[in-house]
Amino acid sequence: MSGAAHGAWSENILDYFLNTNQIKTRDGAEIIWYHAANSKSQIKEAIKSAAHMVEADVLLHECKAEKGEPIMAHPPEMNSDNTLQEWLQEILNTDKGIKLDFKSxxxxxxxxxxxxxIKLHLKRPVWINADILPGPNGSNAVVDARIFLDIVTSFFPDVTLSLGWTTGCQPQRCKEGYSWAMVKEMAEICNALTQPVTFPVRAALVWQSKSELLWLLQQSKRYSLTVWTGKQDQYSTEDLLHIRENFDKTPIC
Structure with a gap:
């Protein structure tokens, strides 16, 4: 996971930001994220912010799909004032890490x-994300795991992969967490991989899935968790503190 052999784009984010003196301890909670930096105004705001990692969503423009032009948008929005090429040009002049979330x-x-x-200019961590399996109350379509992984690894065989589950979380239905079947299916897919893998998990679903997620992390030293939350999600701060006390802090962001 060292950046020396492959470039900083493949480096562990804690190592990278610690080595560049942007964080003080090897603790995932120190990493500041800016999410959904899709539009031109949002990416400019993200660049000015204190964020270490900038996340954005990628899909094909509905009118330009035949030309294969990726744009920055999150469904149900299917149009954008920002293309991936323009987005990359903006962020390459910074020291911020990149997470690209593929919706299709x-x-x-x-x-x-x-x-x-622009591979030689990617002098910062790069994560490539997709929801490849259905998760708790998930209703969105998944991205085909085999084809997604084949394409990404053919270009970047050692990039950090962020592989998740589709989820839904209405207050009355958040009692269901990530099941044993869900984590075991993910483990089976990732067992054949050789690069670092982080699993984005929904904060409101982590507490009721702690045994399953701990088991998943224990399957490989290459694995980590990225805990995220939806704007309307309800979850207990005490639950998250308990997770920090019972999980190793270095594989959790």
Missing amino acids: LPAVQPSMELLER
């Missing part, structure tokens, strides 16, 4: 081709 498979190949062309 057709956007992956042209996006990887764009990243390949």
